[in-house]
Amino acid sequence: MPAEDLAIKLLFATGPSINTRLLVAVILSIALLVAEHRSPQLDFLRATLSFFIDPLKYIVDLPSALIESAADSISSYATLKKDNERLRKEQLLRQTQLLKFEALEKENIRLRALLENSFKLGEQVLIAELLAVNMLPSEHIVIVNKGTRFGVHKQQPVLDANGVVGQVFRALPLSSEIMLITDPNHAIPVQVNRNGLLTIAVGSGEPNRLILPYLPSNADIKPGDLLITSGLGGTFPQGYPVATIDDFNSQPNKPFANITATPAAKLDRNRELMIVWSNSTPVPLTTKPVTETAHQPPAHE
Amino acid sequence: MNNNYGFGRIILTILLAMCMRIAPLPDALAAFNPDWVLLVLIYWSLILPERVGIFHAWGFGLLTDILTGRLLGQYALAYSLVIYICLKLHKRLRQFPLLQQGLFIFFCLLLSQLLLFFIKNLQHPAQLQRVFWQPVFTGTLCWPLVHTALRFVRLKKHN
Numbered sequence: 524m525p526a527e528d529l530a531i532k533l534l535f536a537t538g539p540s541i542n543t544r545l546l547v548a549v550i551l552s553i554a555l556l557v558a559e560h561r562s563p564q565l566d567f568l569r570a571t572l573s574f575f576i577d578p579l580k581y582i583v584d585l586p587s588a589l590i591e592s593a594a595d596s597i598s599s600y601a602t603l604k605k606d607n608e609r610l611r612k613e614q615l616l617r618q619t620q621l622l623k624f625e626a627l628e629k630e631n632i633r634l635r636a637l638l639e640n641s642f643k644l645g646e647q648v649l650i651a652e653l654l655a656v657n658m659l660p661s662e663h664i665v666i667v668n669k670g671t672r673f674g675v676h677k678q679q680p681v682l683d684a685n686g687v688v689g690q691v692f693r694a695l696p697l698s699s700e701i702m703l704i705t706d707p708n709h710a711i712p713v714q715v716n717r718n719g720l721l722t723i724a725v726g727s728g729e730p731n732r733l734i735l736p737y738l739p740s741n742a743d744i745k746p747g748d749l750l751i752t753s754g755l756g757g758t759f760p761q762g763y764p765v766a767t768i769d770d771f772n773s774q775p776n777k778p779f780a781n782i783t784a785t786p787a788a789k790l791d792r793n794r795e796l797m798i799v800w801s802n803s804t805p806v807p808l809t810t811k812p813v814t815e816t817a818h819q820p821p822a823h824e
Numbered sequence: 825m826n827n828n829y830g831f832g833r834i835i836l837t838i839l840l841a842m843c844m845r846i847a848p849l850p851d852a853l854a855a856f857n858p859d860w861v862l863l864v865l866i867y868w869s870l871i872l873p874e875r876v877g878i879f880h881a882w883g884f885g886l887l888t889d890i891l892t893g894r895l896l897g898q899y900a901l902a903y904s905l906v907i908y909i910c911l912k913l914h915k916r917l918r919q920f921p922l923l924q925q926g927l928f929i930f931f932c933l934l935l936s937q938l939l940l941f942f943i944k945n946l947q948h949p950a951q952l953q954r955v956f957w958q959p960v961f962t963g964t965l966c967w968p969l970v971h972t973a974l975r976f977v978r979l980k981k982h983n
Contacts, residue, residue, distance in 0.1 A: 541908065541911055545905070545908045548879065548882040548900070549901060549904065552901035553897065554897075555895075555897030555900065556898060556901070556943065559897070560946075565896055569890060569896060572887065572890050575887070576842075576887055576890045579839065579846070580846065582843060583846050583848065584848075656846040657848050658846060658892050659892060659893075700893050730851075
């Protein structure tokens with residue numbers, strides 16, 4: 524085709540005019556915004572499109588993953604040996620602790636049965652790895668490499684070795700987004716381990732800082748207290764460490780005290796996280812052993 | 825000249841821009857990370873207006889929504905509006921010196937950022953912070969870089 528023909532064809536381009544196109548695009552966008560804001564009916568569209576987009580996240584993650592594996596492979600024999608020895612000792616220690624823990628767990632179930640109190644127990648975990656991508660700096664949301672193909676669903680609790688990390692905010696087929704407990708839009712029901720005082724810990728938006736805005740100035744709480752999940756609200760299983768209180772000052776003339784806490788989980792350092800399926804059926808009120816299902820990864824769905 | 829002239833290049837550069845958008849920078853730098861996807865879209869819509877239209881902008885906006893985990897439609901809306909303005913003014917803009925072009929890019933990025941803030945504010949009231957404006961400034965500063973790099977990509981295709 525000669526160049527002039529093409530130019531003329533472009534000059535009198537067929538199809539709707541540019542104004543009409545803009546109108547269509549704007550109406551479509553607003554329709555999408557309203558539809559998703561009101562109800563989660565667009566999950567299917569998001570899941571489909573994310574099949575094309577998620578590989579980009581893995582590509583972006585590739586350099587950090589390569590550096591990490593390279594660092595692993597060139598670490599010296601001495602370091603490995605030392606590491607191995609340390610881990611072996613640690614494992615022995617943990618195992619003895621677990622022996623005692625199992626006995627305590629049985630006893631706890633028996634006691635709860637005596638009190639006629641149902642008790643949720645038995646969680647399954649899946650280990651997911653963080654992808655090194657940066658979505659929006661102002662929000663505390665991270666991406667992990669396990670999605671709905673592994674049975675991950677919305678609102679699942681996420682832990683690391685030290686405590687609660689956050690919850691699954693959105694599960695896509697190949698990855699999922701996890702909202703950290705420090706996100707300003709996140710709140711988690713907690714309990715003071717020392718005396719069972721119930722309250723809610725809200726994210727502050729700063730890294731490694733939680734706020735407890737709903738406690739009165741005369742509350743029985745002091746720096747160093749451990750906060751654990753209370754199990755209220757149903758999202759988080761009961762009894763996992765969340766944070767330690769690091770500052771308590773009562774404000775005169777104000778009904779609520781000013782309390783801050785540091786999360787127990789290493790939110791900025793861990794690459795491995797655990798996604799938890801909490802067993803929603805309560806333990807029956809008999810002393811039947813039910814702990815066999817605990818700590819096994821779920822079957823891949 | 826066939827009808828699909830250069831389209832592969834355009835898609836590749838936009839995918840690269842998307843990767844740069846979610847690059848794992850340290851927190852201090854991440855707040856300055858400009859909207860690369862919009863910069864690349866603006867360049868192509870100014871240079872090849874018959875190739876990159878409003879619907880392309882809308883589609884890539886939708887993909888950016890998914891990439892950054894936003895509500896579906898907000899980047900789509902912002903990008904299609906900005907590209908509409910670029911398409912309307914592309915003949916004049918191509919004649920402008922770099923400084924004036926930079927001013928125009930600044931206002932384009934500002935418009936997109938304001939729209940995004942407006943939508944975010946509808947969701948739940950947010951505060952205008954300094955962090956919110958930083959990408960607009962760095963985006964404007966990066967424009968000559970984007971311009972030169974994409975010009976190189978485009979002209980290499982010709983030979």
